[in-house]
Amino acid sequence: MDGAAAAARRVISALLRTGDDTAADMAGMAKQLHAVADQLEEHAPARETRLVNMWRGDGITRHDPVTGPENALAPPLRLTGRADGSVEGTVTLGIAYQGPPGCVHGGVSALLLDHTFGVANHWAGLSGMTAELTLRYRRPSPLFEPLTITGRQISVDGAKIRTVGGIAAGGRDCVTAEGLFIAKHLPRPR
């Protein structure tokens, strides 16, 4: 399934890279893509069943829209826990994540950081749900260049978890952020 999701990522990007002003047969592409979706949907279990299945186990999930290898929306970002308690990953974003010309959409940066903070909290041993997130945009984050994404839990006070991190390119901060999380989780469906 990871392979099919990776192929779907190629399609998303290739659609945007090609555009309407070419000889590409977009109607034919749509037809082929609908055929794939039809074949998949024939095998899809009931939605409620799938919502249980996809949360099976207690570890990290594989379907989220940031790191999930099964989710074609995800770049995917791969995060690694470090000995100092932080997590870090490097990702190069393409045309589908564009905001200003040639740059990462500010909201995409927020998406990556919110998720990274969640993983950082998990890595530090206590995670929860986002209560507040503040992002400061210091310079545009470039597309097509490696971005370093970091997150680190800095304090736990009862159920209140504070986490900081950011996005850097070429050693310079592009976005810095801080989050307040509450140590609580919605139950995994069973």
Next chain:
Amino acid sequence: MDGAAAAARRVISALLRTGDDTAADMAGMAKQLHAVADQLEEHAPARETRLVNMWRGDGITRHDPVTGPENALAPPLRLTGRADGSVEGTVTLGIAYQGPPGCVHGGVSALLLDHTFGVANHWAGLSGMTAELTLRYRRPSPLFEPLTITGRQISVDGAKIRTVGGIAAGGRDCVTAEGLFIAKHLPRPR
């Protein structure tokens, strides 16, 4: 091209709805999707050419990852400007946008709101780049139910633009947010 992007959205969702535990031929799906990407890429202009083409004109773009009909990452959200100066849209998000079980990923909410604030600023007559964004998560935003997304510019002080808004479901606030924007744009490539 909008039709092909809509079909790609169906594929992204159907992959997640189906999963690995079925009789679906995932390797075959990957092959079909790579074939579509290959055909598209044959027609893709050079990246620099495409980056100019896609920004042609001076109006709203069609390729962004929130409202863009050409971008399969976008739900897409459709925003409408209202007479009171605000913008509003309703969107129902599916499985690809999941964070906690059955709920919208907090980072996806941030992505939608950052973009909505940009559109609200454009609608109000002065837009810019995100400098600071603060999000407060009040209750989980449900998947599979209509969400109302709003944005409204509340003040302009020199180049500083302040914008507020949020996400509500069933008449109750799920996320509220405020943003500081600087009235400046990266030039469109020509």
